[in-house]
Amino acid sequence: MNPAAAHYLDQCRALAGELPGRRVGWLQDRRRAALARFEEVGFPSQRDEDWRYTATRPITAKRFHTAADRDPSPPVTAAQLDALRIKGLQSHRLVFVDGLFCAALSDRSEAGAASGVVVESLARVLEERPECVEHALGSVTPRKQHGFTALNNACIRDGVAVLLDANARPAAPVEMLFISAAEDGFAQPRNLVIAGKASKAGLIERHLSVGEHAAFTNSATEIVLGERAEIDYYLVQTQSPAAHHICGIWAKQARASRFRCHTVTLGGALVRNDLGVELAGEQAHCDMLGLYHIAGTQHVDNHTTMTHAAENCSSRELYKGVLDARSRAVFHGRIVVAKGAQQTNAAQTNNNLLLSRGAEIDSKPQLEIYADDVKCSHGATVGRIDADALFYLRSRGLGEAEARALLTFAFVNDVVGEIAIGELREALADTLAQHLTDNP
Amino acid sequence: MLTIKNLSANVDGKPILNGINLEIKAGEIHAVMGPNGSGKSTLANVLAGREGYEVTGGKVRYKERDLLEMAPEIRAREGVFLAFQYPVEIPGVTNLYLLKASLNAIRKHRGDDELNAVEFLKLIKEKAALVKMSEEFLYRSINEGFSGGEKKRNEILQMALLEPTLSVLDETDSGLDIDALKVVADGVNTLRGDDRAMLVVTHYQRLLDYIVPDFVHVLHGGRIVRSGDKSLALELEREGYGWLAEQAAAP
Numbered sequence: 001m002n003p004a005a006a007h008y009l010d011q012c013r014a015l016a017g018e019l020p021g022r023r024v025g026w027l028q029d030r031r032r033a034a035l036a037r038f039e040e041v042g043f044p045s046q047r048d049e050d051w052r053y054t055a056t057r058p059i060t061a062k063r064f065h066t067a068a069d070r071d072p073s074p075p076v077t078a079a080q081l082d083a084l085r086i087k088g089l090q091s092h093r094l095v096f097v098d099g100l101f102c103a104a105l106s107d108r109s110e111a112g113a114a115s116g117v118v119v120e121s122l123a124r125v126l127e128e129r130p131e132c133v134e135h136a137l138g139s140v141t142p143r144k145q146h147g148f149t150a151l152n153n154a155c156i157r158d159g160v161a162v163l164l165d166a167n168a169r170p171a172a173p174v175e176m177l178f179i180s181a182a183e184d185g186f187a188q189p190r191n192l193v194i195a196g197k198a199s200k201a202g203l204i205e206r207h208l209s210v211g212e213h214a215a216f217t218n219s220a221t222e223i224v225l226g227e228r229a230e231i232d233y234y235l236v237q238t239q240s241p242a243a244h245h246i247c248g249i250w251a252k253q254a255r256a257s258r259f260r261c262h263t264v265t266l267g268g269a270l271v272r273n274d275l276g277v278e279l280a281g282e283q284a285h286c287d288m289l290g291l292y293h294i295a296g297t298q299h300v301d302n303h304t305t306m307t308h309a310a311e312n313c314s315s316r317e318l319y320k321g322v323l324d325a326r327s328r329a330v331f332h333g334r335i336v337v338a339k340g341a342q343q344t345n346a347a348q349t350n351n352n353l354l355l356s357r358g359a360e361i362d363s364k365p366q367l368e369i370y371a372d373d374v375k376c377s378h379g380a381t382v383g384r385i386d387a388d389a390l391f392y393l394r395s396r397g398l399g400e401a402e403a404r405a406l407l408t409f410a411f412v413n414d415v416v417g418e419i420a421i422g423e424l425r426e427a428l429a430d431t432l433a434q435h436l437t438d439n440p
Numbered sequence: 441m442l443t444i445k446n447l448s449a450n451v452d453g454k455p456i457l458n459g460i461n462l463e464i465k466a467g468e469i470h471a472v473m474g475p476n477g478s479g480k481s482t483l484a485n486v487l488a489g490r491e492g493y494e495v496t497g498g499k500v501r502y503k504e505r506d507l508l509e510m511a512p513e514i515r516a517r518e519g520v521f522l523a524f525q526y527p528v529e530i531p532g533v534t535n536l537y538l539l540k541a542s543l544n545a546i547r548k549h550r551g552d553d554e555l556n557a558v559e560f561l562k563l564i565k566e567k568a569a570l571v572k573m574s575e576e577f578l579y580r581s582i583n584e585g586f587s588g589g590e591k592k593r594n595e596i597l598q599m600a601l602l603e604p605t606l607s608v609l610d611e612t613d614s615g616l617d618i619d620a621l622k623v624v625a626d627g628v629n630t631l632r633g634d635d636r637a638m639l640v641v642t643h644y645q646r647l648l649d650y651i652v653p654d655f656v657h658v659l660h661g662g663r664i665v666r667s668g669d670k671s672l673a674l675e676l677e678r679e680g681y682g683w684l685a686e687q688a689a690a691p
Binding site for chain 1: 533
């Protein structure tokens with residue numbers, strides 16, 4: 001085992017005595033199995049096809065440390081949190097700092113507003129009613145998981161649990177805030193969403209930083225959608241340029257359910273988003289929308305797997321990226337159509353805009369089709385700012401920087417436009433506009 | 441207002457303009473006509489400052505200043521407007537956004553207050569009515585999915601809003617049916633005034649029935665080979681451009 005993996009194995013073992021639900025047999029079994037998996041595979045290297053374009057060295061070369069349980073005063077003040085809030089958004093908000101739940105910063109005043117809705121710290125659920133999540137926790141992450149996922153599974157600690165009964169509809173979106181504050185902190189948020197039959201909710205998972213410290217977040221989220229459930233999920237990454245984030249979101253969809261996942265990556269140094277969706281019941285539909293706008297030496301890897309396991313399902317992927325300076329992005333879109341998944345309709349698009357000569361994108365579709373009556377399409381483009389459009393805008397009096405920013409914004413505007421939560425959409429549009437003015 | 445002296449320009453390393461001389465005074469409308477490849481559009485684009493049009497000689501003075509020194513956006517803010525032969529489609533930016541950003545950039549440059557959303561909307565609706573454009577077009581992406589005629593009308597809408605001092609119309613009549621042509625011409629004619637000038641570049645005389653020029657110039661081989669009044673346009677309509685080649689061949 002290499003020294004980096006050994007370090008995290010130690011971190012994991014040291015934490016074992018503090019984990020919630022230590023007397024829950026099935027949970028401990030799953031943790032042990034995942035730990036064994038991690039010991040076996042360690043961290044992925046570029047020899048792994050799925051990690052070919054992404055070196056984990058920025059993470060493995062450093063030693064990040066788990067935050068220990070601390071006194072109740074959080075290292076983030078209410079004023080600091082206010083600055084990070086989405087303007088005008090009313091939400092059920094759970095806040096975690098360096099992986100630890102902060103009740104003082106959270107706002108669950110509206111959580112009980114709808115019946116059949118539980119929005120709770122996962123640790124608390126594991127302590128008080130683990131049986132509610134036994135069937136789901138750890139069941140959606142892939143079986144042949146890479147070392148990061150195994151590491152998260154090995155020490156499931158805390159995060160958000162959203163449990164929706166049949167027909168439950170929370171009045172406001174659920175907002176999960178994961179803030180990195182400690183220097184060289186290591187956090188492993190773990191979220192679980194169980195959406196009962198015909199339930200409907202909007203969930204926002206945000207990763208942010210206070211300060212410019214280096215940090216390593218290794219998050220995992222599982223989402224189980226019941227029949228006709230509708231989940232709108234937003235992953236918004238705006239961490240500091242020194243933060244690393246390995247992120248996994250896995251969803252399993254029952255019959256006629258709808259899952260929309262929006263992945264927005266603006267911050268972070270090395271960010272990897274693994275997104276895996278299994279359309280397990282007929283007539284399920286999934287939209288995967290992605291947006292990355294990066295600069296400097298940022299590296300963002302979006303790795304998606306859309307598995308059509310049942311007949312008559314449809315999926316659509318649209319990822320758009322803007323790359324400036326010497327940033328680098330990877331898009332790897334895998335579509336698997338299982339034998340028997342007839343009448344599948346799957347579309348995948350990845351469009352990129354390169355703003356500088358030093359930026360680089362590796363875009364790779366991967367289609368594995370084992371059924372014969374399917375419609376599958378994919379397309380990738382890489383382009384630059386259109387000179388004619390730039391001149392057109394300038395000839396109407398817009399300055400060059402403003403015209404470039406406008407064209408760049410226009411490029412991603414359709415993805416932004418698909419964000420259904422108005423306050424989030426506007427906040428992101430503002431952030432992007434700011435981003436564009438800062439990096440003309 | 442505009443003085444062009446011995447202007448030469450290359451496109452892709454090829455000389456296209458070979459010594460243009462032209463003087464346009466406030467209140468005048470000049471038409472530049474000529475066969476394909478004579479340099480008409482190059483002249484229009486050089487005046488607007490398009491990249492890829494390399495000025496190799498000569499001078500252009502606009503309102504007593506060196507026009508060629510100015511960036512395209514400065515020319516626009518100083519009152520130069522090019523109505524494009526091929527208006528560009530820009531998905532993701534609404535027409536309304538551009539019109540407002542454009543007007544306010546120009547107002548700011550002149551030291552005027554920027555218009556707020558309400559004031560702007562009132563103004564743009566008046567202008568849209570002028571070019572008989574349905575308000576729905578204001579909320580669509582710039583020129584995206586517009587027909588040829590709608591694109592040209594959109595150019596004239598921009599022009600009507602920005603009220604340029606010097607308008608350069610590059611083949612604005614191409615691709616227009618007669619009704620659209622009249623609408624466009626009406627829009628242009630409302631902008632005629634003692635303190636404004638226009639340069640109308642066209643292949644056909646047809647547009648000049650509706651936008652009546654004070655002077656007509658014939659461009660051939662990157663030079664103005666003949667100038668006259670509006671009757672010259674009619675002569676060209678009758679006789680075509682063939683005589684130019686003969687004249688060029690003559691000793």
